[in-house]
Amino acid sequence: MTPVPHAVPSENDTIFAAPVITGTSGDEATDILFQSLIDVCRRHQPELERVLRGEANISELTPELMARALQVQGIWFQLLSIAEENTAMRRRRHTESTRGRAEVKGTFANVLAQAVEAGIPAHELHALLKELRIRPTLTAHPTEAKRVTMLEKLRRIYLVLRELELPRWTERERNALVADLRDQIELIWMTGELQLEKTTVVREVSWGLHFFDESLFETLPEVLYSLEETLAEYYPDERFEVPAFFQFGSWIGGDRDGNPFVTSAVTRTTLKRNARASMRRYRTRLMDLGRRLSITERALPTSEGFKAELAERLAASGDGDAIAGRNPGEPYRQFLTCVLGKLDATIERNKEEPVVLPGPFYTNADDLIDDLKALERGLDGAGCRSLAVNMVRPVRRMVEIFRFSTVRLDLRENSTRTTNTLREMWALSNDAKPDDAPDVASRAWRDWLSSELATPRTPTLPPRNLKELSEDAQETIATFALVAEMRAQIDREAFGAFILSMTRSVNDILGAYLLAKEAGCFLDGAGVEICQLPIVPLFETIEDLREGPAIMRELLAIPVVRRSTRWQGEVQEVMIGYSDSNKDGGYFASNWELYKAQAKLTEVGRQAGVPIAFFHGRGGSVSRGGAPTARAIAAQPPGSIRGRYRVTDQGEIVSFKYSNRGTAAYQMELTASSVFEHALMSERETPRSSRNEFDDALEALSGASRATYGQLISNEHLVTYFQHASPLEELSLLNIGSRPARRFGARSLSDLRAIPWVFAWAQNRHIITGWYGIGSALKNFIEVRGEVGEALLRRMFEESKVLRLVLDEVEKTLRMVDLSIAREYATLCPDQTAVDTIFPMIEAEYALTCEMALRASRGKEIAERxxxxxxxxxxRLPVINQVSREQVELLRRFRAETDEARREDDIKPPLLLSINCIANGFGATG
Incomplete structure (x- = not known):
């Protein structure tokens, strides 16, 4: 018998019957939000109240009202997410209050309590802290569908809900808060939710900085302080030095892979905006310190050491007498006035059109950190240690974390672009044409790269005349040239790394080193010793993941690479891609190949004496690597993290994690504590014998799953079916990102980016990217191995973190699939042969996957755990299902309409709102 994962609408359901949304959830926050939304409906368009209550026939609405109906459904999803975030935060606080911090999963206290119980000695924690490096990296793809102005209003709603939890309010005050909440919902109602034009990279930069201004600048230092407190509690006899191990990276304004709008000029602007964002926050904090530190020498004598520090700063300011005169007898205010003067000058120098002010300025964040340390010493030396620790040190820790860059900006480019630039350079050196260059995989090409890297740059050997290169090649080298220039101008940590996507060989990586040398990114003038910019290969497809260990083994034997990695922190970073490997081989094979690649690369690094750290290119959806943070980290190969962890936070995941301070603090602590736990526990858990047995089984399952998936994606009818039975082409009309949907303008499925591939399959409710092939794999495994194999599967379900994570996420995805709705999307395909070929394949594999998932877990219902x-x-499903059906009809009308004005004005707006609404409902775009 095939289990039914969830109820589907009956045949009597009309396509445009509105879903039922009630305001009786049992959760007060949800009920308040629902009633407030109803009130706003009544005020502006009372007929939409019936839509919210499930009493309207939406097919009878005018195009304008249909668009409004879709908007109000999307608003409800966003309000529901806020209520759920508020509830989750409240539950964590309740657990901590009633049972203690150690009982809250994902906290430092929870992990360190386990460490003490396991007898882990303090010296292991000391060693881990020295190696600890965690860097979530914000990316703008898929860009959050919500505009910054919408994010600000949603944050205000969250804050009002939090205020309503407090018992201190009178009825009058509480009513005022509810009125404020209703006003914010009304403002959302009247604010355009869709981007009316294609967003720009500069807007994406502003979007990313919004989260730092709202929460991250303040909460991240508190997270580090929380770790210090917790270490002191669980290891009271030890004194730990907690470095600024948690920092943020970003691709916004630096990721030019397939995005022609990210130029070196845009990257320069991005760096300056990032710098000013952090400096302005420091200025605000320093101004506050100046107001508070009104200590006079009459009340508290100043130490001789601080007097000397102050005298030095006053003399350097060029305005010392005036500063002393404004705050006579107040040494700490005088000191901070000097600091603020230098910071103001630094801010002015980092404007897009810099203004150079007379007087000193900061050349990098280290100088400001030194000034703040001097202030701490001065207060401490005067007997005010508490003021130094509680007032000055938090500001200093903030500067240590965010420096003068807010984020560490990565540059990303693909190997096709870098290779084309290198061919032009070769042609320039050899008085030939780029097409005459040796094959990039040949020994001759390697010899040329090696020779160029080894040749010193001297006055008798000037750089090539780059003006003879094409515009594209000049732009590529100009991007590298920014590194040395902006590190010197802004901050030594303004950049993170250069990510080389589509890395296929050692030659690709050496080519990136040569471009860095050509642009002046080497520390030595001759350009032969050390590259200051980490070059990070990105292995994306399954084939690339399999080749990765051999590539890195060869690369780490090359002297210039060894010298560079030693200077960069004695570690080589490797990025692994979840999206393309999924598109390439399906969900199970992708996860297994990623696991194997990490295990093998970890061993390569161990043998080479250069530890390899992994940068995980995860997206928001399960199909692109999205998974619960703690479980995703726990499922990595034993010993593969060792305290170093980078991961992309993409699009809507950024706002989910970091919009509000309480949630942001928890998410950052969850990530850090999970890395802690993996580093301390992973090699102590599963015995090697069991791991070998499990690995053999996972290899078999992966192969069978990929074979089934491959039969689908290689089918000659799939492209036709996918393009018509999903809103694939229409996604490009939704202005949620600055990047094109395809690389190099090609129109083939193989060149389609992984994001729209996943996005479109989710919109049409097939969601094959999160489960297809796994049912066949499990069935084949049991048929081949019999009862012994089934028993092994069930044991692995309990003991293998990899298999358990995969099957858990598969079951969650299966609950979101709805084949009755998917069948309606299939009617959009004019090629009946394609429909009759593809849909039965999906239908059969879906039923089999449901059946086999329950057999492996011994469950009674999908996702019952x-x-x-x-x-x-x-x-959410009643509304999502309704909107999905509306979208089918809107796609049909949009594609059939020949009147361009009607198509653009009447059909396109509700169609785009339907895409946005479904994405909001599921909480993920791509």
């Missing part, structure tokens, strides 16, 4: 997930989804 996750009641909270099922409850959240159940609140």
């Amino acid at each position: 996750y009641p909270a997930f099922r409850e959240r989804l159940a609140q």
Whole structure:
């Protein structure tokens, strides 16, 4: 018998019957939000109240009202997410209050309590802290569908809900808060939710900085302080030095892979905006310190050491007498006035059109850190240690974390672009044409790269005349040239790394080193010793992941690479891609190949004496590597993290994690504590014998899954079916990112970016990217190995973190699939042969995957282990299902309409709102 993962609408359901949304959830926050939305409906368009209550026939609405109906449904999803975030935060606080911090999963206290119980000695923690490097990296793809102005209003709603939890309010005050909340919802109602034009990279930069201004500048230092407190509690006899191990990276304004709008000029602007964002926050904090530190020498004598520090700063300011005169007898205010003067000058120098002020300025964040340390010493030396620790040190820790760059900006480019630039350079050196260059995989090409890297740059050997290169090649080298220039001008940590996507060989990586040398990124003038910019290969497809260990083994034997990695922190970073490997081989094979690649690369690094750290290119959806943070980290190969962890936070995941301070603090602590736990525990857990047995089984399952998936994506009818039975082409009309949907303008499925591939399959409710092929793999495994194999599967379900993570996420995805709706999307395909070929394949594999997932888990219902997930989804599915059906009809009308004005004005707006609404409902775009 095939299990039914969830109820589907009956045949009597009309396509445009509105879903039922009630305001009786049992959760006060949800009920208040629902009633407030109803009130706003009544005020502006009372007929839409019936839509919210499930009493309207949406097919009878005018195009304008249909668009409004879709908007109000999307608003409800966003309000529901806020209520759920508020509830989750409240539950964590309740657990901490009633049972203690150690009982809250994902906290430092929880992990360190386990460490003490396991007898882990303090020296291991000391060693881990020295190696600890965590860097979530914000990317703008897929860009959050919500505009910054919308994010600000949603944050205000969250804050009002938090205020309403407090018992201190009178009825009058409480009513005022509810009125404020209703006003914010009304403002959302009247604010355009869709981007009316294609967003720009500069807007994406502003979007990213919004989260730092709202939460991250203040909360991240608190997270580090929380770790210090917790270490002192669980290891009271030890004194730990907690470095600024948690920092943020960004691709916004630096990722030019397939995005022609990210130029070196845009990257320069991005760096300056990032710099000013951090400096302005420091200025605000320093101004506050100046107001508070009104200590006079009459009340508290100043130490001789601080007097000397102050005299030095006053003399250097060029305005010392005036500063002393404004705050006579107040040494700490005088000192801070000097600091603020230098910071103001630094801010002015980092404007797009810099203004150079007379007087000193900071050349990098280290100088400001030194000034703040001097202030701490001065207060401490005067007997005010508490003021130094509680007032000055938090500001200093903030500067240590964010420096003068806010984020460490990565540059990313693909190997096709870098290779084309190198061919032009070769042609320039050899008086030939780029097409005459040796094959990039040949020994001759390697010899040329090696020779160029080894040749010193001297006055008798000037750089090539780059003006003879094409515009594209000049732009590529100009991007590298920014590194040395902006590190010197802004901050030594303004950049993170250069990510080389589509890395296929050692030659690709050496080519990036040569471009860095050509642009002046080497520390030595001759350009032969050390590259200051980490070059990070990105292995994306399954084939690339399999080749990765051999590539890195060869690369790490090359002297210039060894010298550079030693200077860069004695580690070589490797990025692994979840999206393209999924598109290439399906969900199971992708996860297994990523796991194997990490295990093998870790061993390569160990043998080479150069530890390899991994940068995980995860997206928001399960199909692109999205998974619960703690479990995703726990499922990495033993010993593969060792305290170093980078991961992309993409699009809507950024706002989910970092919009509000309480949630942001928890998410950052969750990430850090999970890295802690993996580093301390992973090699102490599963015995090697079991790991070998499990690995053999996972290899078999992966192969069978990929074979089934491959039969689908290689089918000659799939492209036709996918393009017509999903809103694939229409996604480009939704202005949620600055990048094109395809690389190099090609129109083939193989060149389609992974994001729209996943996005479109989610919109049409097939969601094959999160489960297809796994049912066949499990069935084949049991048929081949019999009862012994089934028993092994069940044991692995309990003991293998890799298999358990995969099957858990598969079951969650299966609950979101709805084949009755998918069948309606299939009617959009004019090629009946394609429909009759592809849909039955999907239908059969879906039924088999449901059946086999339950057989492996011994469950009775799909995702029964996750009641909270099922409850959240159940609140959303009635509306999502309705909007999906509306979208089918809108796609049909949009594609058939010949009147361009009607198509653009009447059909396109509700169609785009339907895409946005479904994405909001599921909480992920791509």
